[in-house]
Structure formats: structure tokens, C-alpha cells
Amino acid sequence: MAEQPLHEHTLGNGLRVVVCEDHVVPLAAVNIWYGVGSRHERAGRTGLAHLFEHLMFQGSANVAEGEHAALLESAGATFNASTSFERTNYYETVPVSHLELALWLEADRMGTLPAALTQANLDNQRDVVKNERRQRYDNQPYGTAFERLCRLTFPEGHPYAHTPIGSMEDLDATRLEDCIDFFATWYAPGNAVLSIVGDVDPEATLAAVERYFGGIPAGPQTPPARPGDLGPLTEIKAEKVDEEVPSPAYFAMFTLPSDGGDDIEAAELAVDILGGGSGSRLYDRMVRRDQIATEVWAGVTRLASGPSLALVEAIGPDTDRIAEVLDEELARFAEEGPDADETARATAQAERGFLEQTETVTGLANALSQNATQFGDPARVFTAPERAASVTADQITAMARRWLAPGARTVLTYGGAS
Template sequence: MAHQPLHEHTLGNGLRVVVCEDHFVPLAAVNIWYGVGSRHEVAGRTGLAHLFEHLMFQGSANVAEGEHAAVLESAGATFNASTSFERTNYYETLPVSHLELALWLEADRMGTLPAALTQANLDNQRDVVKNERRQRYDNQPYGTAFERLCALTFPSGHPYAHTPIGSMEDLDATTLEDCTAFFRTWYAPGNAVLSIVGDVDPEKAIAAVERYFGGLPAGPTPPPARPGDLGPLTGIHGEDVAEEVPSPAYFAMFPLPSDGTDDVEAAELAVEILGGGSGSRLYDRMVRRDEIATEVWAGVTRLAGGPSLAIVDAVGPDPAKIAEVLDDELARFAAEGPDADEAARATAQAERGFLEQTETVTGLANALSANATQFGDPSRVFTAPERAAAVTAGQIKDMAGRWLAPGARTALIYGGNA
């Protein structure tokens, strides 16, 4: 599909830069992806990638504690960061007149963060992360479901067996030396992609990046992440969860092909047809017809360094009955495949998702960084609708039979009997 041309440049220290002009509004989005996430952590230090996301806002050599956020707010910026299995990203969108301020702030913390790393900062942000874990995971109904499913799905020690939030014990054990070593290993220009989207002149934007980032040392070549391959599961590996929850529920996880493959496109369309909203097969069967669930949903987490993951969750009084009907619908789908209307709706939903992802300068900058980091090609983002549209009903059926087979998943039962 047609899109604004991309301007790509690599600095001498390895930092990859992607610039896309968008003169619709006088804004600039700055987005940095570092190629480090929870899959790069070592045993005993889980949660370090996410902890670092917080530490990166605590100052650097030329920015006092609390000043990073204050300066951006005074410039009218919106900003945030996030951590996943595979990356940590930092992003701000602000009036284009303040673009160089954003670049200076990002360069200062990329180059000099250890200068501001103190025991007090570490203790403070460790407490913030632990509290986040309590609020979003441990004390939230079904909050540990994804974490539990990953631990069930992947062998112990597998890079995806633990999630980015990390464990309380590992967070408590993390030292200032651990943080400094983690920064030196992963937060280097050669392990980062910087994308700029907005009302900018590409040549001037790249020249500004050279000014602020060009003098930073390249840093070491980061060690390779451990491979994360995993094929379709055999059998059902289940666990009863003894937690107080508002209603019984059933959660299931299925490995899928890795992101970047043709197969993942068909697999995601299959999951959309099965459980992507109120028009899906599982919703129609479980909620409307059999009335065994009050809600049911399925979705995909795409991962490039290992298997993507499909998750099904259904809330209803009899989780065992939900599991039985799930197997029934999976078997029917594997045997019949989708009809033409289902395939068309799923493809349309994929295109809608692409448009939602890229309709703002903020979203597009993140998508460019993602595709540059994971696939070496930022322009790949623009072919997402074509990739989905190229999938045939036969391919969807094949993917369902191989990866979403009945009796082949990990599962959690909340408040019911297996």
C-alpha cells in the first residue's frame, strides 16, 4: 500500500535511525526500541528488564532525578515506556519545535544513565515495580493467568517461561552492580532503533540524531538471546488455581508459529474466527447457544524470537463444560475450516488492526521501530494488510488443525473442578 517514504540511516556507533514525514499535525513522535526484554534475563534476575524501564526515568549525568518527566511535561509532551518478552521501548510525542529536546534527553540517558544510578533510586523503583505486581497481577482477579500459563507452556528455564513482571524474590535480590552490568550489556546504540515520525525534515532530523547520539560509544555486541523454539503441544497440561475470583473461569494457551512467518498470519486469522469478539464461533456457541459462559475471548501475542501465543479465556459456572465445548469447536474448525464470510471478516479485522496501530504518529513510530528491530525492515509494517489478505481459507484450516488442535494446550481452571 502507498505510504510516505522512509529515510533510514545508521550511525557509526550502530544506532539505526528511521524517519517518516507526516505534516498533518505539527508534532513529532520519537520512539526507541532496545533489543532487550524478559527473554534476555538470566535465572535469578527475572524482572530486571522491566525494572530498568523504570530506572531510565530517574535521571542521567545531565538530568536530575525527576527532571526527565518534568522537562517533557513542560514541553507539552506525552510519553511512556513498556517492556515485553523481546524489547523495551521508550517514546514521547511532542510539538515538533521541541524535537531536539527529546533527542537530547534520550541520548543523555542512553549514554550516561549509570551516573545517576544510586541505591536510593534502585530501592525506590524496586518498590514501585513490586507494588505494580501486587496491583496488576497478584491482587487482581485472574491477574496471574498469563504468568501461570507461560510457566505451564514452556519448559523450566526456557526464555519465555517467565513474564516481564518478574518475581518478588528476584527483584529483592537485584543489586546496583546487576543494574550497571545490565545497562552496559544491552543499552548500547548498536542494540537500538530510533524512529521519528511527524512534521519533520528528514535530513535535518537525521543530522540532529547524529549531533546528539553520534558521540556515544558503540558498546559491546550484546550476547544472543537463547533460542525459544517450541512446537505444537501434545495433551492438555492443566492446573487448578485456588484463588478467590468473582466467577469460575477457564484459560487456555496454545503455542503458534513465530512472528515474521507466513504461518503466523493464517494462525492469527484462525484465532480471530474462533474467539475474536461477539461474532466469533466460541462466543456464538458458549454464550448465545449453550449459555455456559458469560464472556469468552481469544487473542494472539505475536513473538519473533520464539512461538507466538494464542490465549482463550471464558468465564462461566462450569469450566469443565467450557473445556469440553472448546474441544468440540476446535475439532469442528479443524475439520471444516472457515466459511467465506468468516475469512473475509477476519481479514477485515486484521486491516482494521493495522490502521488503528498506525493512524497516529505515535503508533506509526512504534511500528517502524518494531519492524526494524525484529525483522530488519521498518517498511514491512505497511505490508501487513496484504499479508493477511493473501491467506487462503485452506491455510487457515491447516493452521487450526496443526496448532489449535483439540486436546493440545495448557489450561487453568479457576473456581471449578477439572
């Protein structure tokens, strides 16, 4: 995708706005990122960022409970929200004729949500989140693997040691006052980026944003988040999970460089070559040749304010043998590095991922918000293929040696050998 002209503006209250024209279809995507996620939570109140994502749909001063979703559905919109370690985002894609409805709804909850924060809403949405935790994590085979690995990987109290879903105990302990304070601290215009992509006129769109959002008070300066730095792991920390699962499984986590620099590009390509699909080294060795696993996969979670994370998953009866082969393949990769075909294939896969991310107005709006929030430059999204293509085989090898060394990872095993 060629770089598209962006129209950027910051309101007097600090809200950063990015507008991008795309006249292919008569739609407009509205995407707002707040710079708050689970890493900003305090001890004893984990899960509050994700709980707040749910509370944001329960009404505001001028929107009754249930009306936010009803208005968007009646306009033919698609909409949702998500919470991660580092941000919470809200998004809707609407027929362009309903753009101002979407802007008004987002502005009303940004400016007036506490008017609708009631104990009944809190109790209801807390139960929804707890049920989500049961269904998606606690009662799913391997459902808590990522959460357990984060606790193993990061020291106690580290901002990434807990995941966005939070704990049942902390959810139960959350009070209405906690929610009101959380909103006042993090849901200020200066801690948000609003991106709008679609069949829009930039000047008219910016005027509408000013009209709906401009009167919202700036709010206090957000407090500094706790530092999240962590270097490469230096040993194996392992835990065996005593749960009934369909098949024995082996999970491993590695730290990687933070997102935003050149090193993460090479490190992610290394992970892709090692375990990114059926053409990868680990799949070829474990599934095809040695037949010690039925499934192998590796992927990366990029994080901008702490180490990115690589996860390797393998399903197979002998988890000890899987661990041995993983070490062998990591050692071989560190020694030999990738060949030209592997490098080209991984680079092409990275470019395809960029195209999939930005081929719709919804995806592009999200990518613009991300790059503006995390790196201060929404246009950075357009350089993703170039950044991946510039990585050399030597850089990939160097990153593998530093971050994917044998004998340096956190490990979970389910069933199988001990």
C-alpha cells in the first residue's frame, strides 16, 4: 500500500486526531485508542482496564443504558472494543452518512461516562467479565497458558506479570470509586488518539470532531507508568500444569526487543522462520521428520513499553523430547542463521500481514491510532513493509543468538513426560 495523505490535528484539550481519505466505499471507520491497559493497573485491581471496556458501553450522560449499541446497530454499523497490556480501543465502522452519530457517541462517553456509572452497572458487567474469564480461560484446555507464562517470565509486581483479563479476586474487590478514579485518571482527551478513515472530507470531519470533542475538559496529566524493561531470559523456568487436557502440550515463552526499533523486525522474522506455520523449521523437524508433535506454532506479541514476547506451542506426547528438539533447532539456527529462501519467505509473510492489517478502512484506522499512540507518528504504519524488507540474514541471526538462545525460556507442560 502506498502511503496515503494524513490530516492531523490536536484539539485544545489534547485529543490527537488523524483523518485519512479513502473513497472506495461509502464507509467511515472511527477508532479511538486510550493509552491505558493492564500494565497501568495497580496491585489488587487487576482486570480494571478490561472491566472498564465493558462499562463504556453502559451509557453516559445523554445515552441510556443499552442505547449506545442500539443506535449503532440501527445505523448498520459494526463496532467493538478491546483491551491489551498497553491500550484500550473502541471502534465502529458506519455508513458515512452516520459518521456524526459515531463521533457524538464516542464524545459523550469520553466526556460524561461517570454520569452513568452505577453500582448496578458495575455489578452486572463484573459478572459478565467473570463469566468471560471462565469461558475463555479457566474452562478452556490450555486457556490459562499465556497468563501462567507471563507470571513465570516477569518478576512479581512487574507491569506485564498479569494479563488484561485480571483475577477473580481483584474483580470482586473493585469498587465504584475505583472505576470513577480510573476514568478520571486515564480517559482524558490528552491520553487518546482518534483516527477516522473513509469516504470523508477532511476539513468537514475535523470541524465535526472539534464540535463534539472540543468542549471536553483536558483533565489531569496522566501519571507515569511503571517501567517495563526486561532483557533476554538467561535460564529455563518451568512449571507443570496438573489439568486434564485433550493432549499433552509444551508451551515456551521468550522475551524479545520492544516494538518501535529495528531489532524487533529481525527478531520477529527469526521467530517466523523457526515456527511460523507449516513451512517453518520447527514444524518440519517435529511434525514431518521426527513425528514427535502433531502441531507446532510460534508467534510474537509486540509490546512497545516492555519486551515483546515470543510464544512457541507444541502438541505431542513426549514433552521432554519436544524440549530437546527445540534446543537443538535453536542452537542450529544461532549457528547457521536463515538461508536466502527462508529470509525472503519471512519478509513476504510480513508484507502480507501488513496488507491484511490495512486493507480495510477499519484496519487502517486502527493501525493509525496504534502508531500515533505508541510511536507518535501515524504515518509510520506505511513503512512496515520497508522495515521488514531491509532486515538482513545476519541481523536475523544476531537477534536469534541474543533472544532465542537454547536453555533460556519459561516453560509450561501439560501432561506428557515430566
